[in-house]
Amino acid sequence: MAHEEFSIYQSYQEFLQSDPDMSMPVAAVQSLVEFIRQSQASTMSEFVVMVRDAAQVLKSSARNSVSLAAGCDLFMQAVTRMADANVEECRQNLINRGTKFVEKAASCRESIAELGEPFIRDDSTILVHSYSRVVMTLLLRAAAHNRRFRVYVTEARPINSGYRTAAQLRQAGIPCTVVLDCAVGYIMEEVDFVLVGAEGVVENGGLINQIGSYQISIVAKAARKPFYAVAESYKFVRLFPLNQFDLPTHTAQILSFDSPQSVASPSPSLSDTNSMELDGAALDLAKTNPEVDYTPPSFITLLFTDLGVLTPSGVSDELIKLYY
Amino acid sequence: MSNSASSSPRLPSASNTPKPKAKAPKSEKPAKQAPKNAGPGKAAKVNNASKGGAASSSSTPAAKKISPLFAHLEEREYPATTAQAPSGVHPCVRSLGLQFAELKICGSTARCLAMLNAFKQVIEDYQTPSQTTLCRHLPTYLSIQISYLVSMRPMAVTMGNAIRFLKYHISILDIDLPESDAKGQLIEKIDEFIRDRITAADRLIVQYGLQKIQDGDVVLTYACSSIVKTLLIAAHQAGIQFRVIVIDSRPLLEGLKLLRDLATAGLACTYAYINSISSTMKEATKVFLGTHAVLANGALFSRAGTALVAMTAHRRNIPVIVFSEIYKFTERVQLDSVVMNELGDPHDLAAHKDGSPIDPAASLTNWKSVNNLNLLTLMYDVTPTEYLSMAITEVGMIPFTSVPVVLREYRL
Numbered sequence: 001m002a003h004e005e006f007s008i009y010q011s012y013q014e015f016l017q018s019d020p021d022m023s024m025p026v027a028a029v030q031s032l033v034e035f036i037r038q039s040q041a042s043t044m045s046e047f048v049v050m051v052r053d054a055a056q057v058l059k060s061s062a063r064n065s066v067s068l069a070a071g072c073d074l075f076m077q078a079v080t081r082m083a084d085a086n087v088e089e090c091r092q093n094l095i096n097r098g099t100k101f102v103e104k105a106a107s108c109r110e111s112i113a114e115l116g117e118p119f120i121r122d123d124s125t126i127l128v129h130s131y132s133r134v135v136m137t138l139l140l141r142a143a144a145h146n147r148r149f150r151v152y153v154t155e156a157r158p159i160n161s162g163y164r165t166a167a168q169l170r171q172a173g174i175p176c177t178v179v180l181d182c183a184v185g186y187i188m189e190e191v192d193f194v195l196v197g198a199e200g201v202v203e204n205g206g207l208i209n210q211i212g213s214y215q216i217s218i219v220a221k222a223a224r225k226p227f228y229a230v231a232e233s234y235k236f237v238r239l240f241p242l243n244q245f246d247l248p249t250h251t252a253q254i255l256s257f258d259s260p261q262s263v264a265s266p267s268p269s270l271s272d273t274n275s276m277e278l279d280g281a282a283l284d285l286a287k288t289n290p291e292v293d294y295t296p297p298s299f300i301t302l303l304f305t306d307l308g309v310l311t312p313s314g315v316s317d318e319l320i321k322l323y324y
Numbered sequence: 325m326s327n328s329a330s331s332s333p334r335l336p337s338a339s340n341t342p343k344p345k346a347k348a349p350k351s352e353k354p355a356k357q358a359p360k361n362a363g364p365g366k367a368a369k370v371n372n373a374s375k376g377g378a379a380s381s382s383s384t385p386a387a388k389k390i391s392p393l394f395a396h397l398e399e400r401e402y403p404a405t406t407a408q409a410p411s412g413v414h415p416c417v418r419s420l421g422l423q424f425a426e427l428k429i430c431g432s433t434a435r436c437l438a439m440l441n442a443f444k445q446v447i448e449d450y451q452t453p454s455q456t457t458l459c460r461h462l463p464t465y466l467s468i469q470i471s472y473l474v475s476m477r478p479m480a481v482t483m484g485n486a487i488r489f490l491k492y493h494i495s496i497l498d499i500d501l502p503e504s505d506a507k508g509q510l511i512e513k514i515d516e517f518i519r520d521r522i523t524a525a526d527r528l529i530v531q532y533g534l535q536k537i538q539d540g541d542v543v544l545t546y547a548c549s550s551i552v553k554t555l556l557i558a559a560h561q562a563g564i565q566f567r568v569i570v571i572d573s574r575p576l577l578e579g580l581k582l583l584r585d586l587a588t589a590g591l592a593c594t595y596a597y598i599n600s601i602s603s604t605m606k607e608a609t610k611v612f613l614g615t616h617a618v619l620a621n622g623a624l625f626s627r628a629g630t631a632l633v634a635m636t637a638h639r640r641n642i643p644v645i646v647f648s649e650i651y652k653f654t655e656r657v658q659l660d661s662v663v664m665n666e667l668g669d670p671h672d673l674a675a676h677k678d679g680s681p682i683d684p685a686a687s688l689t690n691w692k693s694v695n696n697l698n699l700l701t702l703m704y705d706v707t708p709t710e711y712l713s714m715a716i717t718e719v720g721m722i723p724f725t726s727v728p729v730v731l732r733e734y735r736l
Contacts, residue, residue, distance in 0.1 A: 204714070204723035240714055240721040242536065242610070242643040297723070313725035320722065320729050 006038050008054045009061040012068075021133060024199075025071030025234045026105045028058060032075045033098035036091050047087050051079050066200040066208045066249060066292060070237035074101075077323060101234075108232040108306045109134045113141040116230060116304040124149045124192040127184070127220075130156035130210040131165045132197025134230045138304070139195075143172050150175045152187055156210060158286045184216050188223040193301075198231035201305075203240040203319055205297040205312025207231075208247065211290055217299035226301040233307050236319050241294045254290050389670065389691075391698045397667050400425070404476060412468045414446045421476035430578070432616045432652060433522060433550055436482035439473065440518055443490065444511050451503075458506050459497045466491070478666050481617035481625070481654045489517055517651075525649040525718035530555045532716045533612075534562060536645060541566040541609045544642075546598070546633045548578035549614020551647045556612070557589045567591075569608060573598040573629045575672030575701060598629050601636050611637040611644045618648050620731060621657045622709035622724035628702045631661070634711035643713040646724075650717050653731050661705040668701035 012031040016022055022030075035054050041047035055072040059065045078097060082090045112134055120126070120142040128135055128151055139151065151169055155162040155178055162178050169176040179187055194216055200208040207213060207229050220227040241247050297312030307318055390399060404425030406418050413421075420442045423429045429438050446469060452458045470487060473479065493513045497506050533555040537543065543566055545552050556568055568591055572579025579595065586593050596604045611633060615626040624630060624646060637644045658664055674688035675681050681689050691697050709724040719730060 203721060204725070238720070240723075242645075242713060246536075313723065316723050316726040317729045320719070320726055320733060323720070 006035065008032070008035050008058050011035070012058055012062075021106070023105075023133065023232065023235075024062075024067040025074070025232075026102055028068045028071030029075050029098050029234075030102050031058065032072070033095055033102075036094055039091075041087055044087050044090065047090065048079055052076060066237060066239070066247075067198075067235055069239070069248075070200050070235050073238050074234060105232065105234060108234070109137040110141075111306045112230060112232065112304050113138040115306075115309055116228075117142050117145065117147075119193070119228065119304075120147050120149055121192075122148050125190055126151050127187065127191040127194045127216070128153045128165060129162075129194070129196045129213055129216055130154060130159075131161035132210075132230065134232060135195050135197045136165065136168060138230060139169060139174065140172050143169075143174050150177075152177050152179050152191065154179055154181050154184065154212060154216070156212060157181055158289070161210075181212050185219050188219050188225060191220075191223075191225055193226040193228055194220045195228050195230060198229050198235055198303075199292055200235050200237040200239065201229070201231045201303065201315055202237055202294070203316055205300065205303065205310075205315035206241070207295040207300060207303075208237075208239075208241075208292050209295065211293050214244075214293040214295045214299070217295045221299050227299060228302050228304060229295075229300055230304045233305050233318070236315065236322065238319065238323060244290070244294055247290075247292070247294055249290065249292055253288060255288060389698050390667070391700055393662060394665070394667065394700060394702070397665055398478065399667055400477075400669075402669050402671060408475075409472055410468060412465065413472045414442070414449065414469060416442045416445045417469045417472060421473050424473060425476040427576070430576075431548070431550060432480040432482040433649075435480050436486050436651075437518065437522065439483050440486055440490075440514050443469070444514050447507050447510050447514075450507065457499055458501075458503055459494055459499060462494055463491055466494075481656070482652055485651050485654070486517060486521075490514065521649060521651040525651075526551055526554060528718040529647055529649065529716055530558050532721055533645075533647060534559055534564075536610070536716070536721075537564050537566055539565045542569060542607050543567070543610050543612050544569040544571060544605065544608035544633070544637070545582070545612045546571045546579070546630055547573070547576070547614075547627045548580075548582040549612075549647065551649075552612045552614050553582050553585055555647065556586060556591060560589060560591045567594070569594045569596065569604055571596055571598050571601060571604065571629075571633060575668070576627075578627070598632060601633060605633075605636045605640055605642065608637070608642055611642055613644065613646045615646055615648050615652060616704060617656075618646070618653045618715065618724075618727055619658055619706070620653075620655045620728055621659075622712070622727045623658060624707040624712065625654075625656075625658060625661075625704055626707060628661075628705045631705045631707040631711070634707045638711040644711060646712055646715045648715055648717055650719060650730055650734055653727060655731060658706050661702065665705075666703040668703050670699035670701055672701055673699045 008031055011034050012027050015027040015030050016024070032051065032054060036047075036051060039047070039050055041050050055076055059069050059072055062068050075094075075098065078094060079090075082093060116138045120139070126139075126149055128139070130153075142149065151165075151174055153162045153165045153169070153176060166176045166178045196207070196209055196213050196216070198207050198209050202208060207217075209229070217227045239248065244250065297315075300312050303310045303312065303315060305315075308314075310318065390397070404422060406422050409418050409421070420429070420438055423438070424435060429435055443466070446466070447462070450458075450462060450465065452461055466487075470479075473483075490510070490513070493510060497509065501509070529551055537555075537559045541564075543556065545556075545568065559566065568586055570579045570583045570586070570593055572583075572595065574597075583593055583595050594604070594607075613624070613626065613630060613634065615624045615630070617625040619625055624634075634644050656664075670691075673682070674691055688699070691699055712724050715722050715724055715727070717730070719734065722730065
């Protein structure tokens with residue numbers, strides 16, 4: 001195999017680290033482009049198999065692969081669409097398209113922010129969960145256009161990414177309060193709408209996101225507050241979970257009952273979480289707790305995407321158009 | 325059934341309040357408005373009498389034994405015969421019609437396959453009469469076959485879609501094509517339809533379906549769906565450890581067929597009637613259903629009882645997965661199962677297939693001669709889309725909100 005000296009996962013990690021604004025699907029596409037640039041397949045079928053293997057390696061090496069898989073799937077779709085071209089043409093074409101995709105991806109968030117901005121009215125109170133780059137883009141853009149609003153942001157234990165959100169919002173002069181994850185029910189009546197980002201948007205318009213999103217959506221629905229998700233269209237993923245336990249990220253270790261004697265359990269690597277300071281107890285919890293959850297479409301009011309503001313069922317329409 | 329039963333006793337009970345009484349029949353039965361000039365009390369009486377009479381005498385007792393709510397549905401003669409078949413009907417279609425009517429061939433896929441195979445024979449034996457062309461005459465000839473089949477049993481949605489496909493391909497045949505070539509082409513098209521829309525589609529659906537069965541699952545299914553059967557056996561052969569609950573209902577007892585095949589293949593099965601559904605559902609982790617048709621509003625048109633199973637599952641938050649090839653999708657929309665349905669054989673409620681009465685006291689034996697007694701068996705019901713989690717089709721796993729998109733993008 002030609003790619004032995006080239007580690008796709010390492011390249012993926014490098015791309016992620018080189019640009020803090022790069023999201024996982026984009027990094028995945030970029031590393032796959034890098035992979036085919038270096039690959040030396042002579043026949044088309046060999047080429048397709050190599051790319052598929054590389055995508056598989058990439059998917060299986062990350063602990064939380066939902067949004068990474070979205071990028072890989074997009075790329076593989078492009079590969080299979082070109083199956084009757086010759087290798088060199090195909091390689092060149094894919095490199096071009098991949099590069100263009102990465103360039104375009106950067107402007108994705110801006111166009112979403114533009115579409116979402118009218119939803120942020122003066123004097124509104126918004127609940128934001130955890131940290132999401134695309135949500136930040138939207139909020140900062142609204143603030144820059146002199147919208148006056150307040151933001152509650154959840155702490156998002158155990159990675160505590162809510163503090164990062166709060167710090168950035170305060171810097172932009174947006175009034176912001178960090179609330180405990182368990183205080184969501186308490187503050188919901190004060191909130192005008194909820195805004196969350198997404199790791200992946202699944203086939204039925206449901207959402208895979210940072211743990212806690214699902215319960216916020218339930219509280220929002222009970223309080224009859226709109227629940228908006230913000231996601232780039234490259235996060236649409238060909239996945240259709242039936243429930244939480246049907247997620248590809250679910251493993252037997254998650255929330256298993258260990259016997260009181262065996263406290264010390266083998267620890268899966270935490271290197272993928274963009275970790276803030278983890279204290280000892282939180283570290284233990286993070287090992288046995290899920291990182292993401294699934295929000296069914298019935299709890300989502302609208303999705304702000306670069307394809308437009310969509311209802312959850314609109315997402316599946318777009319996915320069908322994209323993949324068939 | 326309960327609707328109609330409750331509507332007739334309501335009339336006499338309201339007789340001591342004449343005013344609203346006079347109004348009620350007016351709206352219910354516009355045809356009986358003649359005695360309106362008489363006093364309200366009298367009108368009520370006349371109406372009452374004529375209504376009572378209508379139930380028994382407006383039809384000959386043998387023919388119209390059907391509750392008014394379903395009187396618009398077509399009643400069939402039992403036992404079915406091929407006697408009234410028009411002369412142009414091909415012998416293999418004739419026997420097929422009988423098999424349809426007797427439910428020997430039952431299930432939308434089986435019926436569609438049987439019909440297509442019969443049509444292959446019909447086309448092969450067809451000879452264009454002189455002074456006409458194949459693409460002009462063959463459709464009318466086929467129409468005779470089709471209307472005969474429909475007279476034996478209402479057409480399945482799948483059959484309708486297949487016929488549309490076939491007629492389209494007849495219409496685009498080159499008019500100068502020699503007859504044998506044209507026939508060859510059509511038969512090839514039919515084979516293509518069977519391969520692409522059914523055989524290959526089923527293989528894909530099973531592949532997708534396998535992703536949704538895990539170790540420890542308890543899969544509940546209703547009646548007998550061929551694709552669910554294939555999938556469950558495939559999952560068992562793939563070494564997945566799961567259990568199946570087969571829910572069945574009288575009078576068709578189709579679940580027995582499924583049960584026999586699953587048990588033979590070595591699956592752990594539980595068999596129960598639908599009246600125990602509220603307790604059997606507790607054990608289930610997933611519900612797998614087949615369907616007769618998928619309507620454009622995302623509702624299922626499926627074997628009577630499906631709606632109850634789906635509703636019970638929905639109530640317990642158990643995912644309901646429907647397996648359907650997209651040739652079962654139809655642009656029809658139906659909001660309830662009353663407007664369009666199919667009547668089964670009412671005798672099934674009174675007697676077993678061998679003729680022995682179902683209840684020992686034989687109280688239903690002479691049901692036809694009891695004036696105010698109707699028996700009703702419905703073949704289908706409509707399951708609203710809220711009860712359904714996902715459709716697994718050959719184009720992937722889709723939510724039921726996407727049915728119109730699939731209809732648009734994959735026109736047959």
